[in-house]
Amino acid sequence: MNGHKGEATFIYAGCTKDARKELWNRLINISQQMSSSWVVGGDFNCITSIAEKSGGRVPNLVKMNNFSDNIHRAGLFDLGFKGPAFTWKRGAIWERFDRMLVNDAWFNHFLLTFVTHLSLAGSDHRPILISISHPDLIIKLSLLQIKTAKALRKWSWETFGNVHAKVQEAENEVNRLEHEEQIDNVEEKELLTAQNNFLSDIEYQEKILKQKAAMNIFTDGDRNTVFYHAYIKYKRKCNTIHAIQNANGQWLHDNAEIANDAISYYKNLLNQEHHPRTPIERAQLSIIPEPPLSGHTFLLN
Template sequence: MNLLSWNCRGAASKSFPARLRDVLKGKQANLVILVETRVSGVKADRIMKKLGFNNWIRVEATGYAGGIWLLWNDDEVNIHYESSTTQLLHVRVSMVNSNHSFWLSCIYAEPSCQLRTALWHDLTHISRSMSEPWLVIGDFNAYLSNADKKGSDHLNVTSMRQFNDCIQQTHLIEVDCVGDRFTWERDILKERIDWAFTNDLWLQRYPLTKVHHLCKFGSDHRPLFIRNSPDRWERQHTPAFRCQAAWFLEEDFINVVDQCWKEGSWNEKIALFTHEAREWNKRRVGNIPAKKNSLMKRIEEVDKKRRRRDNQYLAQTEKELWKEYNKALAQEELLWFQKSRCNWLKWGDKNSKFFHSSAIIHRRRNRVEGLKNSRGDWIFDQQELKRMAQDYYQKLFQSSLTGAPSLHTRHSFPLLSDGDYLLLSAEVSDTEIKAQLST
């Protein structure tokens, strides 16, 4: 699913259809959101028929201000209208070629801080009943922090506070951007006032979602473009080995450690443990969510058998399965707790959903989507990105010196005594380790 949102600053000009086609060129957008169109009625119908889509919904402009247009093709998506105000168009989107659906809120916020409070209230109300993936995108006419404004020291603190309060109350998550941070520009003043937000259910389905800030096309706002990547993370290499905290809930894991740590050098022990732990994990732990689902099915089967003909064996089997299921639950929470790298919440407080979202956000922000080349152009092609990274490090470690530099020291370095040398090279004893752990 590809989506474009743009504050076009008016759609009445004769050149607008051609300008929009240039913006959409090569994007294969399934949904297009246009805000601040400043056109309504019959004139709006006439313009929308020229934009290359066979269906649309719109919130009419108020005089020469506002307006929200949503355009799509029926052979790609189905749209179910839910509600609208002058600042918000809320719909349910279903993809024709898949069973995926989500909620979409198209935003054009009032320039007045006081009038925007109605929008914050509406979004908060919608969030309370949201149980599916949700995308909120458009022109919010507000920034979240002082980093979102450049060219002026004046900050609208009230607007920032209200906007931040709304995002916290709705539990929305900012979509990371690619390209220039600022989406609006006038003279020397730049601001980021066009945003995309999602809920955690959206991130679970589309973890690689990013919003691209495109070049300005006859408007002082940058178009926002979202191209949803596959539902799973693409692995380009073998993942690094990590000792999972969830393994320690298995009683036989300590045996794996003991067997690997008996003989050999430090490096040999590490290599052996890495290999054996991987193999043990495949046999003993495996995919924890899948393991948990399998246990639930087995519990349901045993429960059906007990309803037909109960006996001591089935009762004991059900008891053992519930024990395994509770352990799998604890392992799942530990897994996401460790991946989230969150140290301010306590493990064991049933925060698996929060840990899962934190891990997805952390992983998404670490992913390199684009790089600027030496001319200042953004590059997104994966092969070109690999070549740029390789060239960068090759040049970084090349020496520009024609000869080896000579080192001049005024005094010779002091030598270690035999006693100091023996002390430093001695093996660390168990007593020393215990003493340090107990301090």
């Protein structure tokens, strides 16, 4: 797609422990040599959580944990799905045996990849549809986000200025006024005002330092780990909006339709005539029961 190529591996996992172990040893070996986009999908004959099963006996926790660990060791990520929750049925038992997994390189070129569970017919497994959308709209939204961030940084500097310098200036002013007060050359009110300004500037400084600390942890904490960057891409994929329901109750799946409906919604919202809330009458407050008297004793169990 768009000149980018990838690799695909299709799975039919065995039911025994040894068969699954051999399968994952081979997949992990392939993953260590794979540098291109890679998708792995099919019937894994296993689930990752209790939520992926309905009916029958409680699933084996060790088996589920091993499956999740193997996905992690192979550097793969579950693409999720749209549609019914389960892909396999036998009697009253439903399970999600079938799934599509991708490596981190897949997100570099095919971020908008969606998996749909189709109707169950003619087999005990649902067919799975994997579709890839064009990322042009997301790129445009990303550029808009960058422009917005730049504008906010400019506004912050023009509004608050150099917060660290302001703190130092406020502290110097407090020290100066304290010295003046000792020789009765300044009123106490002026000193209190300077102290309040000093505290406000310190509060702004603390907020900025906390934000920068969080950003540093996010950007520098695991800068050199491949898994860290892959996980960020995976979360970006998970946070992608697949569909929205418009005001008429219609579900929109096309990216352009979703964007246009979101813009239209907020335009209408911001252009609505403002209707102030009706003030609460004092008489309405009289129906609220009085709190218990402080002299009452309550028995706590």
